[in-house]
Every structure is written in C-alpha cells, then in structure tokens.
Amino acid sequence: MDPWWKSAVVYQIYPRSFADADGDGVGDLRGIIGHLDHLAGLGVDVLWLSPVYPSPQDDNGYDISDYQDIDPLFGDLDVFDELLAGVHARGMRLIMDLVVNHSSDEHPWFLESRSGKASPKRDWYWWRPPREGMEPGAPGAEPTNWAAAFGGSAWEFDARTGEYYLHLFSRKQPDLNWENEQVREAVYTMMRWWLDRGVDGFRMDVINMISKDPALPDGRVSDRGVFPDGAAGYVNGPRVHEFLQEMHERVFAGRDAVLTVGEMPGVTIEEAVLFTDPRRRELDMVFQFDHVWADRGEDPWQLVPLKLTRLKAILGRWQAGLAERGWNSLYWNNHDQPRAVSRYGDDGPAHRVASAKMLGTVLHLHRGTPYVYQGEELGMTNHPFETIADFRDIEALGQYAEATRKEGRTPEEVLTVLRARGRDNARTPMQWDTSPHAGFTTGRPWLAVNPNHDRINAAAQYEDPDSVYHYYRRLIELRHTEPAVADGDFRMLLPHDERVYAFTRRLGATELLVLGNFTGTPVKPDLPDAPAWSSADLLLTNLAPPPPDLTLAPWQAVVYRRR
Numbered sequence: 199m200d201p202w203w204k205s206a207v208v209y210q211i212y213p214r215s216f217a218d219a220d221g222d223g224v225g226d227l228r229g230i231i232g233h234l235d236h237l238a239g240l241g242v243d244v245l246w247l248s249p250v251y252p253s254p255q256d257d258n259g260y261d262i263s264d265y266q267d268i269d270p271l272f273g274d275l276d277v278f279d280e281l282l283a284g285v286h287a288r289g290m291r292l293i294m295d296l297v298v299n300h301s302s303d304e305h306p307w308f309l310e311s312r313s314g315k316a317s318p319k320r321d322w323y324w325w326r327p328p329r330e331g332m333e334p335g336a337p338g339a340e341p342t343n344w345a346a347a348f349g350g351s352a353w354e355f356d357a358r359t360g361e362y363y364l365h366l367f368s369r370k371q372p373d374l375n376w377e378n379e380q381v382r383e384a385v386y387t388m389m390r391w392w393l394d395r396g397v398d399g400f401r402m403d404v405i406n407m408i409s410k411d412p413a414l415p416d417g418r419v420s421d422r423g424v425f426p427d428g429a430a431g432y433v434n435g436p437r438v439h440e441f442l443q444e445m446h447e448r449v450f451a452g453r454d455a456v457l458t459v460g461e462m463p464g465v466t467i468e469e470a471v472l473f474t475d476p477r478r479r480e481l482d483m484v485f486q487f488d489h490v491w492a493d494r495g496e497d498p499w500q501l502v503p504l505k506l507t508r509l510k511a512i513l514g515r516w517q518a519g520l521a522e523r524g525w526n527s528l529y530w531n532n533h534d535q536p537r538a539v540s541r542y543g544d545d546g547p548a549h550r551v552a553s554a555k556m557l558g559t560v561l562h563l564h565r566g567t568p569y570v571y572q573g574e575e576l577g578m579t580n581h582p583f584e585t586i587a588d589f590r591d592i593e594a595l596g597q598y599a600e601a602t603r604k605e606g607r608t609p610e611e612v613l614t615v616l617r618a619r620g621r622d623n624a625r626t627p628m629q630w631d632t633s634p635h636a637g638f639t640t641g642r643p644w645l646a647v648n649p650n651h652d653r654i655n656a657a658a659q660y661e662d663p664d665s666v667y668h669y670y671r672r673l674i675e676l677r678h679t680e681p682a683v684a685d686g687d688f689r690m691l692l693p694h695d696e697r698v699y700a701f702t703r704r705l706g707a708t709e710l711l712v713l714g715n716f717t718g719t720p721v722k723p724d725l726p727d728a729p730a731w732s733s734a735d736l737l738l739t740n741l742a743p744p745p746p747d748l749t750l751a752p753w754q755a756v757v758y759r760r761r
C-alpha cells in the first residue's frame with residue numbers, strides 16, 4: 199500500500215501573516231482556527247505551520263528560545279490543542295516546523311553554553327578560538343572565513359570567553375552541535391513530546407546542514423573579498439544520513455502515519471534519493487532548491503529571467519531521478535520565495551488569473567507531493583515595495599546593508615532585486631476581503647497589506663466559480679480522484695520548446711497529457727498526436743477548450759485523459 203501522503207496536498211501557513219484574531223497586527227492561532235473552513239473547503243490534507251514557538255522573532259520565529267511551548271504572540275498550548283482538534287475534526291493533519299540546526303541565542307541551552315568554557319553545555323554549540331596567532335576579535339581572526347546567510351561572518355565573537363560561536367544564519371541563531379549526543383537526545387525527546395500531543399509530523403528546517411565537517415575547512419576565496427561561501431563544510435555533511443537514521447529510529451519508529459519533509463538547500467538528486475528511499479528510513483521527502491535558484495545569476499544583484507527550457511530540464515531531472523526510489527515534493531512558493539504568479543507568470547490584470555491557474559496545474563500534475571503556500575490559492579502577487587524602509591525581513595535588510603555599504607552597490611540596483619525576489623513578497627498579510635487591512639487585522643499590520651486586496655481577496659473568490667481558489671480546489675480534488683496523478687509515471691515532452699511545458703503521466707492503461715502555455719500569446723504545440731488527444735476527456739482547463747490542433751490560448755493549461 200502506498201503511503202497516504204503520495205496523494206496528499208500540503209498547505210503552508212505562515213502564522214504571523216495569516217489571520218490576526220486579537221488585533222495586535224500579528225497573526226495568531228485563533229486567527230487560524232477562524233479560517234479552518236477556508237482550508238477544508240480547498241480540500242488540502244495537511245497543514246504545515248511555520249514556527250509558533252517562543253522566540254525573540256529575530257527571523258520571524260526561525261530562532262526558537264523554547265521548543266516546547268507557544269509564543270504568547272500566537273497563543274498558548276491550550277489554543278494550540280484547540281487548533282489541532284479543529285484540524286483533525288475536519289479530516290486534516292498538522293505538521294510542525296522543526297528548527298534544530300540552530301536555536302535562538304536566548305534559548306537557555308545557549309545561555310548556559312555561553313556562560314563559560316567549563317559549562318556542561320559548552321559543547322552543545324560550535325565554539326572556537328580565534329585563528330592561530332590572531333588577536334581575539336580582530337578583523338580576519340574568525341575561526342573560518344564562512345559567510346552567514348544574512349550578511350557578515352558566520353562567527354560571532356563573544357568577549358566573555360574570548361571565543362567565537364558559529365551561526366550560519368543571523369547572530370541570534372547559533373548552530374547546535376549535532377556531534378554532541380546530548381544535543382541529539384534532547385531534540386528527539388522534544389520531537390516525541392509533540393507527536394504524543396497529536397501532531398502529525400515535521401517540516402525540518404535546513405536539515406541537511408546539521409552535520410558539519412569537524413575540520414571546519416575554509417571556503418574558497420572569491421575575488422570580491424567578502425566572506426566566502428563555506429557550504430562545502432556543512433551542506434550534506436559527513437554524518438547527516440547517520441543522524442537522520444538515528445532520529446527515525448528514536449522518534450518515528452512505530453508511528454507509521456507521520457509525515458517528514460526535510461528542507462535542503464543545495465541537495466543533489468543523488469543525495470535526495472538516499473534521504474527519501476523508504477528502505478533507508480530517513481525522511482519521506484525533501485525540498486530541493488534547483489528550480490528556485492535557476493533565475494539567480496553569477497552576480498546576485500543581477501536579475502536573470504528564467505528560461506522555460508531550463509526550468510523543464512531541472513524539474514525533469516528531479517522527476518527522473520526519483521522515479522524508482524524516493525519521492526519528490528513540489529512547490530513554487532513558500533515564505534522565502536517571491537510570489538509565483540509574479541515570478542513565472544504574469545501578474546498584470548489581463549493574465550494574472552489564467553497564469554496563476556496554469557502554474558498550479560503544471561506543478562500539481564507532476565509526480566510528488568504538492569505544497570500550496572498561503573495566498574497562492576488566491577493568485578496573490580508580489581508587493582509594490584518602494585524603499586528599504588518598507589521591508590521587515592532580516593535577510594533583505596542584511597543583504598541591503600552589505601551590498602550598499604561594503605560592495606558599493608547603488609540602493610536602486612539592490613532594491614530592484616529585492617522587489618522581485620525578496621522574501622517579504624510572500625509575507626504580506628493574507629487577503630481575506632476588501633476591508634481596510636484585507637480582513638487580516640483590526641489593528642496595524644506588522645507588514646503592509648498589498649493594496650491590490652480590493653481586487654484580490656478570498657471573499658470575492660468564494661463567490662466566483664472561475665476564481666483561482668475554486669480552480670485550486672478542483673486541482674486538489676483531481677489528485678484525490680485520479681490515481682494517475684499520484685502514482686503515474688512521468689514523461690517530459692518538448693524539452694526544447696521555450697513556450698509550452700508538456701508531459702504525460704501514465705498508470706496502467708490510463709494516460710494523462712498536461713500542457714501549459716508559459717507565454718502571453720497563443721501557441722500551437724508541436725505534438726504529432728494532438729488530434730487524438732483533443733478527442734480525449736478534458737479533465738481540467740483554465741480557459742475555453744482548445745481547438746483540435748490543441749492551440750493554447752495565452753497562459754492556458756489543459757489536462758487530458760485517455761484510457
């Protein structure tokens with residue numbers, strides 16, 4: 199029997215931006231409870247909650263100071279239990295975000311670790327003396343030359359003991375030392391506590407970075423002289439499979455129904471097969487990044503338009519690579535990515551609805567488990583950010599400071615890229631209705647609501663059978679009712695075509711054809727058997743049925759079935 203999650207769709211909630219019930223301008227658990235019927239109505243099977251644990255909120259909760267409680271910003275454990283019961287009562291499941299590559303620097307573990315070299319928890323984090331022969335705290339004395347994701351060195355000097363601690367993200371996110379068995383034990387105990395409480399699994403933050411090469415090798419020095427990328431020393435490190443197998447054995451053994459998905463920047467297909475082969479007992483699936491990094495250039499402050507052939511080559515490779523062993527997860531959006539319709543579609547008034555539906559169709563018809571990020575089901579767009587003062591994201595602010603002050607970039611050059619790719623695009627509040635803050639809050643929202651909520655909002659879309667919301671509902675239903683969507687083989691067609699995304703899925707005698715026009719002009723796809731397909735069952739399309747030669751209207755998607 200196939201595991202249940204092969205025919206499931208996961209919906210990601212970013213709680214701070216979903217719905218605010220207490221009017222403080224930040225979303226909360228009660229807000230989610232109030233909108234559970236939106237999610238049940240959409241038909242999703244699983245909710246993934248971005249972190250809601252106590253946190254100084256330096257990185258919006260990805261810096262946790264207590265793994266076994268709820269931040270008062272979001273509610274408390276009683277409200278959490280109520281939410282969980284409401285989710286289960288509607289036949290859905292709930293998975294938590296597990297952020298254990300690092301904790302907050304305000305977590306008691308770190309406070310204790312920091313207190314002195316003799317602390318029993320000193321070794322729970324990565325403490326190192328300055329580079330041989332260098333003055334502690336002097337420029338260039340950091341133990342390695344690694345860069346932190348949000349700017350600057352990955353090492354923070356701590357005057358109290360004259361040593362540095364490692365932080366791959368912000369200085370308020372010190373990396374836990376997974377070499378230490380007590381650390382692993384503490385994490386497993388905490389995970390079992392949540393499962394015993396009734397949660398259904400975990401999305402694991404940067405879980406392919408938990409094993410560092412203990413030699414901590416310097417990264418290759420680049421010519422720009424800023425901190426180099428130390429990724430070779432911590433991405434897919436030497437013990438990562440061992441740690442995940444141990445976690446599986448200690449936490450998931452005997453709990454067959456849980457879902458585990460590992461977020462893995464820089465994971466290769468070969469590694470992903472190992473992580474997700476069920477016989478190895480590690481994870482159910484991973485998030486890879488190749489397709490969302492494909493529009494990054496050599497120069498990070500240059501926008502590179504994504505060529506469709508490149509996107510197809512990447513996703514096609516992942517489909518083929520995990521066809522026999524392992525399993526894919528599928529996403530365009532999450533809280534770290536710009537809005538898909540603005541990035542790969544056309545968010546102007548003429549094509550926004552059609553292109554949002556087309557993107558959803560192409561993604562959801564791949565083999566793998568699709569993830570919908572809040573607002574994607576409404577075709578929400580990027581935000582019209584003007585100045586750097588409009589941004590809240592620690593990554594955007596850190597990169598802006600570094601690029602303008604240290605690299606001599608112009609503010610406009612940097613802002614152009616942040617407007618297109620910045621993470622806050624995904625984090626503007628959910629657009630529920632036409633009221634002043636889109637029904638998100640009665641207070642002042644922590645991040646401005648997109649002014650287009652007067653046109654793009656859930657209330658209007660419930661009423662409109664042609665809305666993106668109702669289309670996503672049908673798309674999700676198709677995965678539940680047509681076995682070839684979950685289980686069929688995948689075959690890419692037209693790999694060299696820059697305009698049409700085309701593939702088939704086959705299960706026994708059933709074959710599906712999926713076409714997506716990635717342009718704003720009509721296209722006749724170069725398919726020899728177009729006439730035969732045109733008389734097959736048209737299971738889904740976002741526009742009027744195409745003519746017999748299958749000429750697709752701008753941004754049209756079609757799904758045909760024949761048996």
Ligand code: TEU
Binds near residue numbers: 257367593
């Ligand atoms: O993200 C990890 C990650 O590598 C990136 O997607 C990240 O957003 C950034 O762009 C790196 O330059 C995860 C979380 O999803 C993200 O929100 C957190 O900020 C990060 O880990 C640290 O916990």
